[in-house]
Amino acid sequence: MPDASLSRLVHDLASPDPVVRDESAYAALSALVRTGALTPGDRASLATAMLERLRHDRIEARAFAPLVLAALVRAGDGEQAWVPAVTTWYVGERDQRGHDPLLGWLHAVAHGADFFGACGAAGLGRPADLLDALARRLVAPTPCVWRDQEDDRVAHALALVLARSDLDEVTSVAWLEHVRRLFAAGSPGSVPPEATNTMHTLRSLHLALGEQPLDSGIPVTVPHADLVRVEIAALLHEVTPWAWRPRRGRA
Known part of the structure; x- marks a missing residue:
């Protein structure tokens, strides 16, 4: 593929027009990665551009970068250094809108989760680091209650990381310490959005783990x-003790 064409797609991926950004540029870039149509040099340049894009001043530009990185990871091109770079952006991202009437899909929370889920499925990065990044996103203070299935996407990413064969028992639950501290800090009054988001995500994950999680x-x-x-059940029981109680001897 000519460099100029790839550069144009990368440029369009930052467009405020959702048709240009999502339906055209992202769709084309993900297909090129998935089908192996890019040269190794093109893939390296694309990854560098996406990592730089995480620092863009506009949310619609930042939010689509992790989706392209996730596609590269699934295609076998991921690098360990991407994990801390995406983690820094993900945990610190303040704009957590899902769908915007003018900008279309932004979905930074979901798109970032997709990256960590892809790393989990591909065996990229330490499971502890991936789980920690997702947990820190969950509990970070926010004014936004997620409304566009971000909780389900984060839960799915967690499930994919938890499916790693190199994950031991201690690490599989250590990330929940972030949640334990969040719930312990609760006080009478309105429920903080981050607590609501965390409860919803844990319920989705509990359900998924009781069934059969899917990867593609x-x-x-x-x-x-x-x-x-x-x-998870023990943590959720702490915040809804009046609603149900765990069955003895069962998860």
């Missing part, structure tokens, strides 16, 4: 699913 439609096995579900 293919079932995956989560080795410590029962242990994680027990820990």
Whole structure:
């Protein structure tokens, strides 16, 4: 593919026009990565551009970069250094809008989660680091209650990381310490948005781990699913003790 054409797609991926950015540029870039149509040099240049894009001053530009990086990871081109770079952006991203009437899909929370889920599925990065990044995003103070299935996307990413064969029991639940501290800091009054987002995400994850999580439609096995579900249930019971109680001897 000519460099000029690739550069144009990268440029259009930052467009405020959702048709140009999402339906055209992103669709084309993801297809090029998925089908192996890019040279190694093109893929390296694309990754560099996406990592730089995470520091862009406009949310519509930042938010689509991790999706392209996720596609590269799934194609086998991921690098360990991408994980801390995306983590810095993800945990610190303040604009958590899902769909905007003018800008279309932004979805930084979901798109970032997709990157970490792709890393989990591809064996890229330490599982502890991936889980920690997702957990820190969950509990970070925010004025925004997620409304466009961000909680489900984060839960799915967590499930893919938890399916890693190199994940031990301790690491599989250590990330929940972030949640434990968040819930312990609660006080009478309105529920903080980050607490609501966390509750919704944990409920989605608990459900997924009790069924069969999928990676691109293919079932995956989560080795410590029962242990994680027990820990999640205990945490959720702390915030809704009046609604239900855990069954003895069951997750």
